[in-house]
Structures are given as structure tokens and as C-alpha cells.
Amino acid sequence: MTEQSPALDNLLTESRTFPPSETFSAQANATADFYAEADADREAFWAKQAERLHWDTKWSQVLDWTNAPFAKWFVGGKLNVAYNCVDRHVADGHGEQVAIHWVGEPGDNRDITYAQLKDEVSKAANAFESLGITSGDRVAIQMPMVPEAIFAMLACARIGAVHSVVFGGFSPTALRSRVDDQAAKIVITTDGQYRRGKAAPMKVNVDEALEGAESVEKVIVVRRTGDEVPITEGRDLWWHELVDGQSAEHAPQAFDSEHPLFILYTSGTTGKPKGILHTSGGYLTQAAYTHHNVFDHKAGEDVYWCTADIGWITGHTYIVYGPLANRTTQVVYEGTPNTPHEGRHWEIVQQHKVSIYYTAPTLIRTFMKWGNEIPQKYDLSSLRVLGSVGEPINPEAWIWYRENVGANSAPIVDTWWQTETGAIMISPLPGVTATKPGSAQKALPGISAKVVDDQGVEVGKGGGGYLVLDKPWPGMLRGIWGDEERFRETYWSRFADQGYYFAGDGAKYDADGDIWLLGRVDDVMNVSGHRISTTEVESALVSHPTVAEAAVVGATDPTTGQGIVAFVILRGNAVDGGEEAVQELRDHVAKEIGPIAKPRQILVVQELPKTRSGKIMRRLLRDVAENRQVGDVTTLADSSVMDLISSGLKSGK
Numbered sequence: 307m308t309e310q311s312p313a314l315d316n317l318l319t320e321s322r323t324f325p326p327s328e329t330f331s332a333q334a335n336a337t338a339d340f341y342a343e344a345d346a347d348r349e350a351f352w353a354k355q356a357e358r359l360h361w362d363t364k365w366s367q368v369l370d371w372t373n374a375p376f377a378k379w380f381v382g383g384k385l386n387v388a389y390n391c392v393d394r395h396v397a398d399g400h401g402e403q404v405a406i407h408w409v410g411e412p413g414d415n416r417d418i419t420y421a422q423l424k425d426e427v428s429k430a431a432n433a434f435e436s437l438g439i440t441s442g443d444r445v446a447i448q449m450p451m452v453p454e455a456i457f458a459m460l461a462c463a464r465i466g467a468v469h470s471v472v473f474g475g476f477s478p479t480a481l482r483s484r485v486d487d488q489a490a491k492i493v494i495t496t497d498g499q500y501r502r503g504k505a506a507p508m509k510v511n512v513d514e515a516l517e518g519a520e521s522v523e524k525v526i527v528v529r530r531t532g533d534e535v536p537i538t539e540g541r542d543l544w545w546h547e548l549v550d551g552q553s554a555e556h557a558p559q560a561f562d563s564e565h566p567l568f569i570l571y572t573s574g575t576t577g578k579p580k581g582i583l584h585t586s587g588g589y590l591t592q593a594a595y596t597h598h599n600v601f602d603h604k605a606g607e608d609v610y611w612c613t614a615d616i617g618w619i620t621g622h623t624y625i626v627y628g629p630l631a632n633r634t635t636q637v638v639y640e641g642t643p644n645t646p647h648e649g650r651h652w653e654i655v656q657q658h659k660v661s662i663y664y665t666a667p668t669l670i671r672t673f674m675k676w677g678n679e680i681p682q683k684y685d686l687s688s689l690r691v692l693g694s695v696g697e698p699i700n701p702e703a704w705i706w707y708r709e710n711v712g713a714n715s716a717p718i719v720d721t722w723w724q725t726e727t728g729a730i731m732i733s734p735l736p737g738v739t740a741t742k743p744g745s746a747q748k749a750l751p752g753i754s755a756k757v758v759d760d761q762g763v764e765v766g767k768g769g770g771g772y773l774v775l776d777k778p779w780p781g782m783l784r785g786i787w788g789d790e791e792r793f794r795e796t797y798w799s800r801f802a803d804q805g806y807y808f809a810g811d812g813a814k815y816d817a818d819g820d821i822w823l824l825g826r827v828d829d830v831m832n833v834s835g836h837r838i839s840t841t842e843v844e845s846a847l848v849s850h851p852t853v854a855e856a857a858v859v860g861a862t863d864p865t866t867g868q869g870i871v872a873f874v875i876l877r878g879n880a881v882d883g884g885e886e887a888v889q890e891l892r893d894h895v896a897k898e899i900g901p902i903a904k905p906r907q908i909l910v911v912q913e914l915p916k917t918r919s920g921k922i923m924r925r926l927l928r929d930v931a932e933n934r935q936v937g938d939v940t941t942l943a944d945s946s947v948m949d950l951i952s953s954g955l956k957s958g959k
């Protein structure tokens with residue numbers, strides 16, 4: 307079992323609960339009997355949820371699990387995902403409803419109605435087809451949070467192309483490995499992006515990434531910052547020249563329920579990121595179902611805002627697919643939360659009367675640090691549901707969120723899920739559940755999760771162990787792109803006898819049987835809600851000529867959840883490991899992976915603690931990184947190593 311940090315231990319002593327108000331419950335989308343209904347007949351329950359969508363051909367079978375762990379949901383069904391997210395709302399007479407209140411970082415704004423969204427997506431679909439992109443082709447997208455990023459994703463879905471969004475902060479090396487892995491035909495990007503009040507280049511990084519990339523035929527560039535960019539003749543096209551003149555009519559074709567919708571790369575325990583594959587019908591069903599019930603969303607009334615970036619799964623499921631399938635009016639914000647001032651989010655909430663706000667614990671803790679007086683300056687009375695995602699939320703942050711943002715009344719939904727699960731799995735239901743600060747509580751109706759011990763046996767109340775998903779669900783990943791074996795090995799081998807999906811998270815039941823998530827049990831760190839593998843950062847460090855060996859750990863961090871701490875051994879004749887060398891290594895990691903992977907701290911050491919079989923004992927390094935008494939060293943090959951590290955650090959070496 308994973309060693310728990312003291313902060314996580316504290317989580318488990320929390321006993322406050324917050325029952326929903328009668329007024330909220332009376333109007334809530336979800337009701338308590340959903341649980342019993344789903345338990346009575348899971349497949350019938352999911353079939354009912356799938357009716358939320360428009361199917362061109364109805365399915366003949368809800369679930370085919372005969373080829374487990376490869377699921378098929380809504381077998382034989384056909385639908386067009388983009389039609390479901392856009393056209394049908396226009397056909398239903400809601401063309402004038404705003405789909406997206408887009409807010410640019412420098413202060414520019416753009417409101418896009420469903421009718422306009424339909425035109426933009428259709429034009430982009432026509433444009434992509436004019437380049438020869440057809441069903442099944444892969445399109446890589448590295449863009450900031452501009453409307454065209456959403457148009458591009460939906461246009462791919464419309465023509466059956468598979469998009470793969472790569473976070474804008476990822477380095478050229480990271481983009482290249484993703485483009486190569488999926489053999490993307492097209493890459494879509496922008497000239498630059500606004501970040502903290504400044505225009506930063508984007509296209510030049512894409513150029514660097516694509517040097518010699520054989521699969522890429524065209525690069526489409528959206529003009530955002532207006533900065534001049536080099537154009538490669540014959541390969542690069544401006545979005546406005548390619549798309550604007552296209553017809554706004556495009557007939558959506560129906561695709562099989564299991565047609566691939568997107569690939570999204572996420573960090574695994576090895577250095578190579580995994581291309582998580584999601585398909586159409588089941589994914590969209592769960593995205594729409596969870597968005598409707600977990601956020602209590604009312605189409606045409608609520609204004610919803612999910613602060614994630616489309617480069618992450620949260621942006622896919624809770625900015626693009628779930629909300630748009632449910633005809634949401636939503637805010638999409640391009641920039642950072644403190645540009646030009648620390649009240650930016652609250653200013654936007656006030657201006658657009660945001661009623662549902664979904665963010666990450668790391669940002670909540672940052673707001674706490676900035677001070678209560680900042681949200682107090684704004685009218686936040688429109689907010690009625692608050693969400694949290696990405697990592698365990700500590701009770702202190704939860705209570706702060708409730709008091710300072712939710713006026714002590716808005717229900718908070720702490721939603722546990724993963725890139726792999728596609729959509730929310732464990733969460734309270736607003737209006738139904740009495741919420742508990744720090745606990746995601748219960749699997750949603752239709753979802754089944756358990757906490758089990760080493761042997762796969764469910765633990766009792768008060769017991770801890772591993773979180774598993776013991777029954778297939780519609781939004782589940784359908785594999786790792788191009789690597790069936792890794793898919794089986796990563797998720798299905800740990801509890802193969804029982805056929806459980808192992809999520810990689812530790813968890814515990816409290817005395818009421820509610821689930822508390824305790825963080826990863828593998829070598830994946832969670833920094834500000836972003837998954838980064840220790841191996842990935844280690845490989846980046848050892849790729850620097852001065853580094854002989856590196857070990858990376860995630861140390862508890864009051865703001866980001868975990869902070870990356872690296873221990874490096876320099877090569878014999880390398881520099882002395884002074885400030886400058888360390889800075890160079892940090893920059894090197896940023897260049898290799900992206901700024902989010904920059905270690906908070908790099909400690910130059912003479913030795914690393916290893917077991918006799920040569921495994922680095924990260925547990926001990928974590929003790930050092932978190933300034934704790936170093937734990938049990940008896941399994942070390944050389945037990946004096948820790949003394950050497952500790953004394954070396956004290957003497958400032």
C-alpha cells in the first residue's frame with residue numbers, strides 16, 4: 307500500500323456533513339432513487355441515458371463485454387457526435403442561444419450562438435475534407451483556449467476524423483512524440499498565445515516539433531496574436547484563408563457507436579505517454595449524463611464554466627462534449643486566473659452570471675493564498691453548484707470554497723475520474739447527497755467502484771487499499787493507441803483474476819462507507835492536477851550531458867498538491883552543481899517536456915538510495931524532500947547512503 311502523507315491522514319478525520327437544502331433538492335435533476343434504479347438493471351439504466359442523444363440508427367445491444375477488456379457499448383447504434391453537440395439544438399429552435407461566451411485574456415470577447423457554432427463547425431468540416439481528411443484519419447491539435455480549437459475538435463468528430471489535442475504548454479519534443487505515435491496527417495495550431503499578459507510564440511515550436519515528421523501533410527494556423535510566423539510553402543495554411551470561404555452547409559454522416567472519437571495522451575509509469583482511445587456513443591452518453599446530473603445543469607437557464615484547458619480530459623468532456631450535448635451556455639476563458647488581476651475569475655462570474663463553476667483544488671488553494679477579500683469584492687450570488695476535479699481536495703480548501711465562493715450554500719461536487727474513465731465516476735449528487743469535505747463519496751448511479759486489498763478482496767468500513775472499477779462503464783477507454791498489450795498490462799493485470807480495472811489510486815472507506823481518494827500508488831505525480839510520471843522527468847534529466855543519474859519524487863506541496871523534487875548525481879567532471887547548473891537543469895526539463903514538469907527543487911547528491919535489486923527507494927527521498935525524519939532504511943543495499951545525502955544537503959553541497 308502507498309505510504310500516506312500526513313496531510314492525507316488528516317482528511318480522514320473530517321466529520322462535518324452538509325445536507326442539501328430542501329429548495330435545491332426540490333429542483334434537482336438527480337433523485338435518490340437513481341441508485342436503486344441503476345442497481346436493478348444497469349444496462350436498462352444506461353440505455354435510458356443514451357436516449358438523451360440523437361441516434362440515426364438505434365443500437366441492438368447495450369453492452370458487449372465478451373471480448374473484455376475491450377468493451378462495446380450501444381452495439382449497432384449509429385450517431386454523429388457533432389450533430390448531437392450542435393445541429394440538433396439549432397433544429398430544436400435554440401439557434402439563438404449562446405453556446406460559448408468566449409473571454410480572451412487581453413479583454414477581447416466573442417459570443418457564439420449555437421447557429422453560429424453550427425456554421426463554424428460545418429465550414430471547418432468542409433475545409434478538412436477539402437484537404438483529403440476522412441474518417442479514421444488523425445488530426446493533432448496544439449492550441450490555446452480559442453474558439454477555433456473547439457470548432458476543430460467538433461469538425462473532426464463531424465467527419466469521423468480522430469482528434470488528438472496536445473496541451474499548449476507541451477514542448478516540441480513532447481508534441482513530436484505524440485504526432486509520430488498516432489501518425490497524424492494534419493496539425494492545427496495558432497501563431498501564438500496570450501499567457502500572463504504577453505504574447506508567446508506557438509507556431510515556431512510546432513515547426514521545430516515537425517521537422518522531418520513524415521506523416522504530417524498540412525499544418526493549419528489560426529491567427530491569434532498577429533505575430534509574424536514563418537510559413538512553409540506547400541505545407542502550412544492559414545485557418546482564415548482555408549475555412550472562412552467554405553460553405554456553411556455540411557451533411558453530417560452517422561458513424562458507428564464504437565467509431566474512434568479521440569486519442570488523448572496521458573502519463574504512465576514509464577517514460578512513454580499512453581494514447582488513451584475513446585469512442586463515440588458510450589463516451590457521449592456518459593459525458594452528457596454526468597454533466598446533467600452532477601452539475602444539475604438546466605439548459606437555457608444555467609451559465610456554466612469549467613476552467614480546465616482543452617488539452618486535458620476535463621476540457622474534452624466538460625467543456626466540449628458533455629456541455630454542448632446538453633445545450634449549455636458556457637464561459638470559455640483563454641487566460642490565466644491572475645491576468646490582469648487576481649479577481650479575474652470572479653469578475654467573469656459576475657459579468658456572465660455564472661451559476662455552475664468547475665475547477666481544480668490547486669486553483670482553490672491559490673485563491674486562498676491570494677486572500678478572501680478578492681472574491682468578496684464581486685457579486686457571486688449567481689453561483690449555485692461548485693465542482694472540483696484533478697486531485698484530492700483537502701477539507702480546508704473545500705470549506706474555503708464553500709464559504710468564500712459558494713455563499714455557504716452551493717453544493718460542492720468533488721468529482722473523481724481519469725483520462726481513462728472518460729467521464730465522472732465517483733461524486734456526490736447535488737440535491738441528493740449530504741456532502742463531506744474531502745470525500746468524493748460514492749460511485750454514480752450506473753457506476754461500480756470498490757476499495758480492495760492486495761488480494762482483490764473488498765475491504766470493510768474504515769479499511770484502506772486500492773480503488774478498482776469492477777464493472778464496465780460506457781465512457782471507458784477502449785485501449786491504448788497501437789498497444790493492446792500495454793492496455794491489458796497497465797489496467798487489467800493487477801487484479802486479473804477478478805477482472806477489475808485498476809485505476810492506480812489508493813482509497814479508503816470511512817465509517818459510513820464513503821470513499822476517500824488518497825492519491826496515486828504508482829510513480830505518477832499529480833502536480834496542479836496534471837499527471838506527470840517520475841520516469842518522464844528522470845529521462846529528461848539524464849538526457850542532459852551533465853547528469854549521470856536522477857531520481858524524481860512528488861513531495862507534498864501546499865498549493866500544487868505535489869511538487870516535483872529531483873535528486874541528481876552529476877557526471878564526474880561536470881560542474882559543481884551550483885545555482886546556475888541547477889537552473890540549467892530545470893530549464894532543460896521544461897524544454898524536454900514542458901514548463902509544468904519543471905522541478906520545484908533539484909538537489910545535487912553523491913549517491914541515491916537503492917535496494918539490493920537496484921530499485922531506487924523513492925519513499926526515502928520523499929522523506930528528505932518533505933523534511934521528515936528518514937524512514938526505515940533496512941532494505942537499502944548501503945544504509946549509509948541516506949546519511950550521506952542528508953549531510954550533503956545540510957552542508958549545502
Ligand code: 6R9
Nearest residue numbers: 695696697698720721722723724725823826
Ligand atoms: C479528470 C482527471 C486522473 C488522476 C486520478 C487521481 C486524480 C482526479 C480526483 C483525483 C482525488 C478527485 N484525481 N480527480 N483524486 N479526488 N476528485 O483529473 O484526469 O488527468 O487523467 O488524472 O487524478 O489520482 O487517477 P487525469
